Amino acid sequence: METNSRRNDYRFEKAKEKVEKIKGFYHHLAIYLLFVPFFIWLNYIGSDFPWAIFPIFGWGLGVLGHAAETFSWNFIFGKGWEERKIKEYMDREEDLF
Structure with missing residues (x-):
C-alpha cells in the first residue's frame, strides 16, 4: 500500500510541475502579445525604419522555444526518438559497459 501511495505522490508532483510549466509558458505568451503592439506603436511614432520586427521576431523565437520545451516538441529528432x-x-547491453 505504501508503494502505491509513493507512486501517487510522485505522479502528483510531476503533474504539478507540468502545470506550472504550462502556466509559465502562457504568462510568457501573454506578455509577448501585450508588447508586440507596444513595439509597433513605438516604431510608428518614432522612426520610418521598421526596427520593431527585430525584437518581435527575436522574442517570438524565444516564445517558440519555450513552447517546445513546455509541450515536449522535438523538431530535430522527432517524436519517440529518445525512447527508440x-x-x-x-x-x-554490451555497448553500455
Missing part, C-alpha cells in the same frame, strides 16, 4: 534509442542501447 534507449531501447536500442538496452538491446545491445
Whole structure:
C-alpha cells in the first residue's frame, strides 16, 4: 500500500510541475502579445525604419522555444526518438559497459 501511495505522490508532483510549466509558458505568451503592439506603436511614432520586427521576431523565437520545451516538441529528432534509442542501447547491453 505504501508503494502505491509513493507512486501517487510522485505522479502528483510531476503533474504539478507540468502545470506550472504550462502556466509559465502562457504568462510568457501573454506578455509577448501585450508588447508586440507596444513595439509597433513605438516604431510608428518614432522612426520610418521598421526596427520593431527585430525584437518581435527575436522574442517570438524565444516564445517558440519555450513552447517546445513546455509541450515536449522535438523538431530535430522527432517524436519517440529518445525512447527508440534507449531501447536500442538496452538491446545491445554490451555497448553500455
